[in-house]
Amino acid sequence: MAMEAEAVSPQELALADTDINWDRLDKWRFHMIGAVLFTVQQGLLHPTALVKTRMQVAQSVSSSGSSGFKVFSHVLKRDGVVGLYRGFGTSAIGSLPGRVLHLTSLEVSKHMMMKYTQGLDMLPEVTRVGIANGVAGMFSNLVSCVYFVPLDVICQRLMVQGLPGTINCNGALDITRKVVKAEGIRGLYRGFGLTVVTQSPASALWWGVYGAAQHIMWRSLGYGDDEREKRPSHMKMVTVQASAGMVAGACSSVITTPIDTIKTRLQVMDDYDGVGGRPSIVKTTKILLKEDGWWGLYRGFGPRFLNMSLYGTTMIVTYELIKRLSVKKKE
Structure with missing residues (x-):
């Protein structure tokens, strides 16, 4: 999958339309179309994120209902459809600047890594693609965490309003004010270190698996070698990219759910053991293990697996569509 138009291999020529590099994009159109389509995608998946968060925060599986369907x-039943979208407005609007930051850092770093790895002839092409995508995913996650962690803290607190151990607030601004008043700015960065340490490798895993899986699929379908003029149909392109995204999302959810459970509790709970004090990673983990054993670390796994699998599929299809719609017009 080529990132450069010059000096490309036959394989890269055959797959040129399936991987559009940063230089070929109209940046303004890329971010504007991305803002609209990603907000729609986020809206479709928000209920699964809400269910996952509530399952992770509940003080025990037995007290909240052990299945995502029950939650x-x-x-x-209690709040109607509106209840499934608690925190969505704040998340959707607040995510817009973060998406610009994330997508820009992702595409620029991937472009640079593809140029660099082209010189590593000793590595198989699928390995080079996986490494380039993985490094880009990790770097973009590191950059965007500075913006998204405070937004996550606010949105997750909106999602769990009314559960034991949480503080009732009147909207996003009220949550921000109360958190800053109680803990200062660092309160908005609860779980930041844990997020960076875990999500950056997880992002590298996601993008690495996606890049490698997509490359293997294209090669298995015969797009490579000497077939310079062969181009996949739009339907085949979407199918391959969606399949690779689903594989990446499923792999990532299995590996990262325990850390996500701890991070979510750390970010939203204030006094779930009745003794007060600022929660810590160790304290949060011990309480989870005490409540439900090791399975407690996989609270909300079903909704999260569904969310990440669907997210991986819809996100990458949306993402690749945005890139195709944003290609600069030839003069």
Whole structure:
């Protein structure tokens, strides 16, 4: 999959339309179309994120209902459809600047890594693609965490309003004010270190698996070697990219759910053991293990697996569509 138009291999020529590099994009159109389509995608998946968060924060699996379906039904019965979208407005609007930061750092770093790895002839092409995508995913996550962690803290607190151990607030601004008043700015960065340490490798894993899986799929379908003029149909392109995204999302959810559970509790709970004090990673983990054993670390795994698998599929299809719609017009 080529990132450069010059000096490319036959394989890269065959796959040129499946991987559009940063230089070929109209940046303004890229970010504007991305803002609209990613907000729609986020809206479709928000209920699964809400269910996952509530399952992770509940003081025990038995007290909240052990299945995601029960939590979903409870929220829907008590609050209606609106209840499934708690925190969505704040998340959708607040994510816009973060998406610009994330997408720009992702594309620029991937472009640079593809140029660099082209000189590593001793590595198989699928390995080079995986490494380039993985490094880009890790770097973009590191950059965007500075923006997204405070937003996550606020949105997750909106999602769990009314659960034991949480403080009732009147909207995002009220949450921000109360958190800053109680803990200062660092309160908005609860779980930041844990997020960086875990999500950056997870992002590297996601993008690395996606890049490698997509490359293997294209090669298995015969797009490579000497077939310079062969181009995949739009339907085949979407199918391959969606499949690779689903594989990447599923792999990532299995590996990262325990850390995500700890991080979510750390970010939203204030006094879930009745003794007060600022929660810590060790304290949060011990409470989870005490409540439900090792399975407690996989609270919300079903909704998270569904969320990340669907997210991986829809995100990458949306992302690749945005890139194709944003290609600069030839003069």
